[in-house]
Amino acid sequence: MNRGRRWLRSDVGLAAFLALVAAAVVAGIAVEPEDVPVNLVFLPLVIGILFLSNRLLRWFATYIMFALSCAALLQETYQVRVVVALCVMYGLCLLVIGLSLRRDHVGVGPLRGQSMLVDLRDRILAQGEIPELPEEWLVESALSSAGGSPFAGDFVVATASDRGRRIELVVVDVSGKGEAAGTRALQLSGAMGGLVAALPPDRFFPAANDYLLQRAWEEGFATAVHVSVDLCTGTFELRSAGHPPAVQREAGSGRWKPLRPDGPVLGIVEDADFACYRGRLAPGDSLLLYTDGMVEEPRRDIDLGIDHMMGEAESLLRGSWDGLARRLVAAVGSPDDDRALLVVHRRP
Known part of the structure; x- marks a missing residue:
């Protein structure tokens, strides 16, 4: 039990957990596209920005972009607000990747740095x-x-x-x-x-x-x-x-x-x-x-x-x-x- 908690608290464990959450959201969109909002895919990235190291954050942001693409393909109709939300989230993912590359010399996430x-x-x-x-x-x-x-x-x-x-x-x-x-x-x-x-x-x-x-x-x-x-x-x-x-x-x-x-x-x-x-x-x-x-x-x-x-x-x-x-x-x-x-x- 203690070993499992330590693994979850590690960067790799947290990234894997957040990746599963994003996958679950995509699965929910596939089952009930009208009831599960597409912007829920972005929630794991917000948590990752706060807690993941730069080394993992860029790869996790890339994974979130892939999850967003899957969520977009599963939409039954493309309303204006959905398209705008997807474009904004894609842009934020690219921004996160760029910032993580610039912070390579620090080597820690924002909260750890603070x-x-x-x-x-x-x-x-x-x-x-x-x-x-x-x-x-x-x-x-x-x-x-x-x-x-x-x-x-x-x-x-x-x-x-x-x-x-x-x-x-x-x-x-x-x-x-x-x-x-x-x-x-x-x-x-x-x-x-x-x-x-x-x-x-x-x-x-x-x-x-x-x-x-x-x-x-x-x-x-x-x-x-x-x-x-x-x-x-x-x-x-x-x-x-x-x-x-x-x-x-x-x-x-x-x-x-x-x-x-x-x-x-x-x-x-x-x-x-x-x-x-x-x-x-x-x-x-x-x-x-x-x-x-x-x-x-x-x-x-x-x-x-x-x-x-x-x-x-x-x-x-x-x-x-x-x-x-x-x-x-x-x-x-x-x-x-x-x-x-x-x-x-x-x-x-």
């Missing part, structure tokens, strides 16, 4: 999952893509290092936005996740820069900001690669200050140097790391956008630090651009 993309998207999001932290630390991230697409060029990488003593956090903005940048973000997020976990903080950006140069993408650059935080002392190292400045809030004064370590965009210059800003998060202090979609708008200076974001953050803090990343992404930035925000807060 599930693969969803899995890859989930892997991007998994890179940004915050590891378990001591109670005094709050780290949150939020992402929003241009136009509400599930794929974006902005992503977050988070990982613990030094046996849980440190946390490595990276916010990346790949060139482009939305789905156009999503494929590059898929590949780059996996690479950066491995590099930041394996290398010391001062070697991460040079290695990521070399990786992008080797890819030689047509739009192969990215901006990023990386912070390595010691969870015991609160000291941190911050490096930027052509990215908008991180901002730190000092609990004692309640002021926000931009942190601007120098560094070129990733993927442009060989043997690039990335300056390091060293600081400390005292109890109550916070850091915001974000992408340019949070602060850039047409015809507005980026510094004004940063001031606006800091003002909104201060206003939202009247509630709680919990959920600040999600609330701030919803309140600030352009919906026509990808946005990513990472909040690092040391509880008092």
